[in-house]
Amino acid sequence: MTNEWQDRLKGLIKSTGGFKKAAPEVAHAFHAFEEATRASxxxxxxxxxxxxxxxxxxxxxxxxxxxxxxAAKKAGATEAEVAAALGTAISLNAGAAYVYSSKALDAFQSL
Structure with a gap:
């Protein structure tokens, strides 16, 4: 599994580098936006x-x-912290499906 993610990282660097050459303004704006989220x-x-x-x-x-x-690994996150964050993502995603299922049922009943 480790090699898979290392290969994905290499591919990501290559593909985003290609996009940066094709659309440097967009790539720069994206990176500036991402950096702005870390400014404070x-x-x-x-x-x-x-x-x-x-x-x-x-x-x-x-x-x-x-x-x-x-980046999380480099920032010092532990496996337990990553698992806790991912658990939150799982619960939220399931919650979103529950909320949107309620909306879908409401649409069905209303139409």
Whole structure:
């Protein structure tokens, strides 16, 4: 499994580098936006990465999972902290399905 994620990281670096060459303004704006989320000292790097990793799971973004798993590790997150953040993502995603299921049932009943 380790090689799979290392290969994904290499592929991510290559593909985003290619996009940066094709659309440098967009790539720069994206990176500036991401850096802006770290500009204040309200969240430390580890907390920022734990949140990012949990969001990456809920948005099902393999590239984001790869990048933020590595960044969380570099920021000092423990496996237990990562598991806790991912547990929160799981509960939220299930909660979102529950809320949207209620909306879907309401739409069905109303139409």
């Amino acid at each position: 000292d309200v969240l430390d790097a580890k907390t920022h990465e734990l949140i990012s990793l949990a969001v990456a799971v809920t948005t099902r973004c393999d590239g984001c999972i790869t990048a933020h798993a590595l």
